[in-house]
Amino acid sequence: MYDITGYHEAATLADVFTITGEKPTARLVAGGTDVMVKAREMKSGYVGCDLIGITRIPELHDIYLEDDGTLVIGAMNTFSEIEHHPLIKAHLHLLGEAVALVGGPQTRNVGTIGGNVCNGATSADSAPTLFAYNAVLEVHSSAGIKNVPIADFYKGAGWVDLSPGEILVKIKISRQDYEGYTGHYTKFAQRQALDIANLSCSTLVKQTDGIIEDLRICFGVAAPTPIRMYTAEAFARGLTITDENLKAIGAKCLEDTNTRDSWRASKEYRDYLVSILPGRNIVEALKVSATKKEEQG
Numbered sequence: 207m208y209d210i211t212g213y214h215e216a217a218t219l220a221d222v223f224t225i226t227g228e229k230p231t232a233r234l235v236a237g238g239t240d241v242m243v244k245a246r247e248m249k250s251g252y253v254g255c256d257l258i259g260i261t262r263i264p265e266l267h268d269i270y271l272e273d274d275g276t277l278v279i280g281a282m283n284t285f286s287e288i289e290h291h292p293l294i295k296a297h298l299h300l301l302g303e304a305v306a307l308v309g310g311p312q313t314r315n316v317g318t319i320g321g322n323v324c325n326g327a328t329s330a331d332s333a334p335t336l337f338a339y340n341a342v343l344e345v346h347s348s349a350g351i352k353n354v355p356i357a358d359f360y361k362g363a364g365w366v367d368l369s370p371g372e373i374l375v376k377i378k379i380s381r382q383d384y385e386g387y388t389g390h391y392t393k394f395a396q397r398q399a400l401d402i403a404n405l406s407c408s409t410l411v412k413q414t415d416g417i418i419e420d421l422r423i424c425f426g427v428a429a430p431t432p433i434r435m436y437t438a439e440a441f442a443r444g445l446t447i448t449d450e451n452l453k454a455i456g457a458k459c460l461e462d463t464n465t466r467d468s469w470r471a472s473k474e475y476r477d478y479l480v481s482i483l484p485g486r487n488i489v490e491a492l493k494v495s496a497t498k499k500e501e502q503g
């Protein structure tokens with residue numbers, strides 16, 4: 207059952223502000239892959255509400271490089287568009303690989319990166335990688351524009367820093383946060399495809415001759431929000447990549463995570479994954495570096 211009382215199509219950002227001014231409880235809908243499920247289940251906030259469609263707003267569809275190298279992704283880009291975009295392949299290979307693991311092709315063709323982030327789920331497949339790239343979210347409202355680092359955007363389970371009348375327009379990643387990094391994303395789930403992660407881990411590494419200059423590790427489903435492993439990251443800087451050091455980095459991650467039991471996996475099992483996935487990801491990231499080096503001759 208649905209109890210949607212009206213649908214409004216916004217053609218511009220100004221339309222969004224006008225409509226939300228008139229109907230403060232109206233919900234934005236992008237691809238609708240989360241919204242329509244919640245509306246059908248009559249979840250709180252989706253009963254007797256209006257929807258505002260944002261798919262036709264032009265600036266939400268951009269993907270481009272700014273003069274200073276910042277890569278900008280409009281919130282309405284679908285997972286498929288991001289996966290196949292040449293700028294993403296060239297500069298943010300890890301994001302392209304992570305979003306390719308979302309659901310099935312139908313979901314990836316309509317589900318958007320903006321919806322994934324604004325939904326606030328700790329299991330969102332784009333989120334750990336956006337945390338690892340230190341993404342900044344550009345949020346617009348009739349009051350102006352605010353730029354929010356993604357780590358501050360997530361407030362709790364299903365709760366993000368968005369008020370009625372605010373819309374996520376752009377996701378921005380600066381050159382210093384992607385240049386020289388390679389990475390790997392592991393979505394650990396019961397099945398290879400069409401499943402929600404038991405635990406997910408995104409890892410970016412910048413290294414020279416096997417010595418770690420910088421490491422970024424972010425887990426999904428290891429806490430109510432995606433969570434960066436700042437203790438392990440600081441510990442890893444300057445270390446040589448050896449089996450022993452990879453194990454030590456994994457052990458450090460247990461200091462920052464807050465896993466729990468659920469029907470998908472026990473806390474004990476999740477903690478085991480926390481301790482091993484970063485090391486495995488670093489090994490895979492090194493393979494990406496080696497391939498890139500070969501390609502560059």
Ligand SMILES: Cc1cc2nc3c(=O)[nH]c(=O)nc-3n(C[C@H](O)[C@H](O)[C@H](O)COP(=O)(O)OP(=O)(O)OC[C@H]3O[C@@H](n4cnc5c(N)ncnc54)[C@H](O)[C@@H]3O)c2cc1C
Pocket residue numbers: 233234235236237238239240241242243260281282307308309310313316317318319320321322323324325329330331332368372373374375400401402
């Ligand atoms: C069958 C199926 C499989 C799925 N599998 C996965 C999976 O494997 N991995 C995964 O991460 N997710 C999965 N999902 C969840 C979902 O597809 C994603 O979260 C998707 O990214 C949501 O994007 P959307 O455009 O459909 O968002 P919508 O459903 O339109 O919106 C989601 C939320 O974000 C808000 N919103 C959307 N855009 C904006 C914006 N620009 N500014 C402000 N608020 C906004 C909406 O108001 C709503 O609260 C799955 C869903 C289904 C139905």
